[in-house]
Amino acid sequence: MIVELISVGTELLLGNIVNTNAAYLAQQCASLGLSCYYQSVVGDNVDRLRRALLTALERADIVMLSGGLGPTTDDLTKETAADVMQMPLEMDGHSLERITSFFEKIGTKMTENNKKQALVPRGALVLDNENGTAPGLILEKDHKRLILLPGPPNELRPMFENSVRPYLEPLCTGTLYTRTVKICGMGESKAASVIQDLIDGQTNPTIAPYAKTGEVHLRVTAKAADGKEGAKLVKPVVKELKARFGVHIYTTDPEVTLEQAVVELLAANHLTACTVESCTGGMLASRLINVPGVSETFKAGYVTYSNKAKRRILGVKKGTLHKYGAVSAQVAQEMAEKAALVSKCDVTVSVTGIAGPDGGTPEKPVGLVYIGCCVCKKTTVRECRFTGSREKIRESAVSAALTLMRQCVLEYYSQVTFGK
Amino acid sequence: MIVELISVGTELLLGNIVNTNAAYLAQQCASLGLSCYYQSVVGDNVDRLRRALLTALERADIVMLSGGLGPTTDDLTKETAADVMQMPLEMDGHSLERITSFFEKIGTKMTENNKKQALVPRGALVLDNENGTAPGLILEKDHKRLILLPGPPNELRPMFENSVRPYLEPLCTGTLYTRTVKICGMGESKAASVIQDLIDGQTNPTIAPYAKTGEVHLRVTAKAADGKEGAKLVKPVVKELKARFGVHIYTTDPEVTLEQAVVELLAANHLTACTVESCTGGMLASRLINVPGVSETFKAGYVTYSNKAKRRILGVKKGTLHKYGAVSAQVAQEMAEKAALVSKCDVTVSVTGIAGPDGGTPEKPVGLVYIGCCVCKKTTVRECRFTGSREKIRESAVSAALTLMRQCVLEYYSQVTFGK
Numbered sequence: 145m146i147v148e149l150i151s152v153g154t155e156l157l158l159g160n161i162v163n164t165n166a167a168y169l170a171q172q173c174a175s176l177g178l179s180c181y182y183q184s185v186v187g188d189n190v191d192r193l194r195r196a197l198l199t200a201l202e203r204a205d206i207v208m209l210s211g212g213l214g215p216t217t218d219d220l221t222k223e224t225a226a227d228v229m230q231m232p233l234e235m236d237g238h239s240l241e242r243i244t245s246f247f248e249k250i251g252t253k254m255t256e257n258n259k260k261q262a263l264v265p266r267g268a269l270v271l272d273n274e275n276g277t278a279p280g281l282i283l284e285k286d287h288k289r290l291i292l293l294p295g296p297p298n299e300l301r302p303m304f305e306n307s308v309r310p311y312l313e314p315l316c317t318g319t320l321y322t323r324t325v326k327i328c329g330m331g332e333s334k335a336a337s338v339i340q341d342l343i344d345g346q347t348n349p350t351i352a353p354y355a356k357t358g359e360v361h362l363r364v365t366a367k368a369a370d371g372k373e374g375a376k377l378v379k380p381v382v383k384e385l386k387a388r389f390g391v392h393i394y395t396t397d398p399e400v401t402l403e404q405a406v407v408e409l410l411a412a413n414h415l416t417a418c419t420v421e422s423c424t425g426g427m428l429a430s431r432l433i434n435v436p437g438v439s440e441t442f443k444a445g446y447v448t449y450s451n452k453a454k455r456r457i458l459g460v461k462k463g464t465l466h467k468y469g470a471v472s473a474q475v476a477q478e479m480a481e482k483a484a485l486v487s488k489c490d491v492t493v494s495v496t497g498i499a500g501p502d503g504g505t506p507e508k509p510v511g512l513v514y515i516g517c518c519v520c521k522k523t524t525v526r527e528c529r530f531t532g533s534r535e536k537i538r539e540s541a542v543s544a545a546l547t548l549m550r551q552c553v554l555e556y557y558s559q560v561t562f563g564k
Numbered sequence: 565m566i567v568e569l570i571s572v573g574t575e576l577l578l579g580n581i582v583n584t585n586a587a588y589l590a591q592q593c594a595s596l597g598l599s600c601y602y603q604s605v606v607g608d609n610v611d612r613l614r615r616a617l618l619t620a621l622e623r624a625d626i627v628m629l630s631g632g633l634g635p636t637t638d639d640l641t642k643e644t645a646a647d648v649m650q651m652p653l654e655m656d657g658h659s660l661e662r663i664t665s666f667f668e669k670i671g672t673k674m675t676e677n678n679k680k681q682a683l684v685p686r687g688a689l690v691l692d693n694e695n696g697t698a699p700g701l702i703l704e705k706d707h708k709r710l711i712l713l714p715g716p717p718n719e720l721r722p723m724f725e726n727s728v729r730p731y732l733e734p735l736c737t738g739t740l741y742t743r744t745v746k747i748c749g750m751g752e753s754k755a756a757s758v759i760q761d762l763i764d765g766q767t768n769p770t771i772a773p774y775a776k777t778g779e780v781h782l783r784v785t786a787k788a789a790d791g792k793e794g795a796k797l798v799k800p801v802v803k804e805l806k807a808r809f810g811v812h813i814y815t816t817d818p819e820v821t822l823e824q825a826v827v828e829l830l831a832a833n834h835l836t837a838c839t840v841e842s843c844t845g846g847m848l849a850s851r852l853i854n855v856p857g858v859s860e861t862f863k864a865g866y867v868t869y870s871n872k873a874k875r876r877i878l879g880v881k882k883g884t885l886h887k888y889g890a891v892s893a894q895v896a897q898e899m900a901e902k903a904a905l906v907s908k909c910d911v912t913v914s915v916t917g918i919a920g921p922d923g924g925t926p927e928k929p930v931g932l933v934y935i936g937c938c939v940c941k942k943t944t945v946r947e948c949r950f951t952g953s954r955e956k957i958r959e960s961a962v963s964a965a966l967t968l969m970r971q972c973v974l975e976y977y978s979q980v981t982f983g984k
Contacts, residue, residue, distance in 0.1 A: 158594045158600075163586065167576075167579040167582040182577075182604060183576070183605035189601070196602070217763060217764065246951070252751055255757045257753060298952055425852070430844070433844075433847075433869060436954060438869070443872070444869065444873040445845065445867030448864060449853060449865070534856060538854070
């Protein structure tokens with residue numbers, strides 16, 4: 145089966161947004177074993193969209209369109225698709241009801257233009273949108289399939305997962321089976337050098353390293369007839385990676401994030417946690433709290449951005465701040481230890497650093513961050529030097545803090561040893 | 565002049581990387597006043613690349629290709645382009661010299677396959693690559709222009725800036741001038757309905773609304789001979805938008821974020837701020853702290869995720885938590901007011917809600933969030949109902965909290981009135 149992607153939106157043609165939908169859909173299609181030879185982007189223009197659609201329908205069995213399903217007059221994807229497939233639009237009672245109740249739920253008056261979103265090509269499959277108003281649509285005719293998806297990624301992705309993937313699976317022969325081995329506390333070049341021989345000799349499965357902030361993901365992908373064969377092919381490779389990376393691997397589950405692995409580790413040891421943040425300013429707490437069910441583990445967080453807050457809220461000594469400066473190993477240590485006293489949590493982690501763009505000196509440049517982690521009165525402090533924008537430095541610091549939390553808990557409770 | 569973009573690379577078709585080059589080139593073309601109606605992505609395959617190239621040459625005056633110029637056998641862009649334009653490849657002494665010295669500089673032995681990169685279509689303009697080996701190329705024939713650029717963004721971008729832009733500028737007769745009006749506290753449909761008449765009647769400039777989490781951005785774009793004429797065309801439209809959206813507009817500067825506007829408003833009034841977060845758990849503090857120089861304004865943040873933390877850290881009354889529940893207007897109010905006492909800040913904002921996926925009840929469903937803002941002892945509480953994933957609900961709550969902070973400060977200090 146051949147699939148082709150068309151992204152609709154003048155904002156893409158103007159370069160105002162990056163086409164992350166195309167990357168997401170391409171990945172999904174590859175994982176289903178669908179071949180994709182072309183992707184295209186076209187603006188909110190009936191003629192050109194029509195031409196792109198006709199070309200794609202000639203070359204592919206399935207054409208997937210994203211964007212242009214909204215309520216405004218420049219949203220034309222559905223109208224154009226209905227016209228090309230000769231399936232006239234009619235009001236869909238179910239969608240109208242869903243859209244109406246969506247607006248009731250969020251307590252906003254539904255405007256007239258939203259009704260347009262309940263118009264559906266006759267005979268089309270309607271895909272409910274759980275995170276927005278515009279329904280997705282599947283139009284089938286003469287062995288060709290058009291799949292229309294809303295543009296906002298938070299609507300498109302769940303709709304693909306919940307409705308489009310189950311629709312496509314029975315049509316697909318062969319699959320790409322993928323497993324991801326996620327590593328923290330090791331850079332990309334180092335990780336790549338550990339497996340260079342495997343990468344050089346690979347055919348099927350293949351291993352591809354992807355650098356994430358503070359993490360490396362190794363994606364192992366096998367081409368196989370089905371999931372079972374894929375799993376069989378991938379298994380020995382994952383085993384080899386586990387042998388090589390050991391404790392640096394925090395998960396082999398594609399869904400599990402570093403923060404989730406940390407929270408699960410804490411919960412498994414019945415530990416409570418608290419964060420004290422300066423330059424990351426709540427970002428670390430926020431990542432932990434994005435894990436559902438974290439309330440058993442995460443108890444409190446302090447954002448002590450100013451020196452005054454460090455002293456008043458935590459009781460960090462004036463002398464320590466004065467002698468070593470707010471960005472120092474000593475202050476990171478005191479922040480973590482004082483937080484343990486104040487919060488009565490088992491694990492406390494502190495972050496203090498210079499996120500920039502200003503505030504750096506030759507001795508303490510932008511990007512210098514100290515992270516402290518106190519587990520049952522034993523404190524470890526790590527000095528890190530990050531590069532990039534203010535946001536990037538803060539994100540790197542958060543990943544490093546999660547990595548240190550994991551390491552300290554593993555060392556203390558599981559007697560695991562980490563190499564330098 | 566019409567331009568079309570073709571990105572070459574199987575990694576794009578598989579969704580392994582996001583096509584940031586297309587966004588960059590599209591932006592650059594728009595700023596030069598070149599119209600772009602189509603972008604496409606094609607893999608490292610001669611036949612399909614050839615077909616894509618022929619189609620693009622029919623529709624556009626200039627076709628810009630990125631990727632596939634490297635030394636390996638699957639890099640075929642140059643060979644295909646030379647063939648389509650009937651300009652046979654020959655060795656370019658200058659490029660060979662540059663590539664050889666590039667390898668000397670980085671201290672690596674040049675492999676034989678790198679010589680292929682010095683082959684150039686006869687008569688083509690050669691663009692030196694300052695950050696890599698493959699040169700860029702411009703092929704001209706029969707009033708059509710093909711521009712070939714290397715795929716790595718750190719090679720493509722400087723090459724565009726230094727060589728392609730100066731080459732294109734004399735060919736361009738106009739520019740696209742854009743201004744963005746950013747609105748908070750109003751949904752996309754509502755915002756669109758306010759300006760439906762303007763959108764219906766628009767020719768040049770055009771207005772396009774874009775929904776962001778908790779915000780709407782209205783992008784006003786004019787085609788003009790130059791920036792000065794563009795500014796003149798856009799000015800009355802922006803004025804009209806200001807008249808219609810009034811206080812809901814927080815900026816017309818494309819670089820300014822909502823958190824930055826809030827921080828600037830606080831700083832202009834010499835106000836200090838503090839956050840107390842339950843379900844957003846540090847995300848609000850983190851967004852504020854991403855504004856450089858926020859330390860004068862933002863003093864401290866508390867993540868009081870558990871009821872115990874709400875009581876212990878802030879002193880929220882047990883009775884209030886018991887009677888109304890942690891997710892209630894009363895607790896949001898008490899959190900904001902107690903935070904004002906504890907932190908001694910002028911503006912305190914509290915967030916408490918149910919981010920899900922679990923923990924919802926019929927009376928208090930997932931997505932219910934209360935936001936409190938206390939400005940000089942006067943507290944405003946807002947009830948919000950959000951939809952989507954846990955992360956999406958938390959992001960929506962953060963935007964709503966920033967919007968409420970802005971509104972409360974404006975009402976208190978500038979006597980501005982917000983409608984319902």
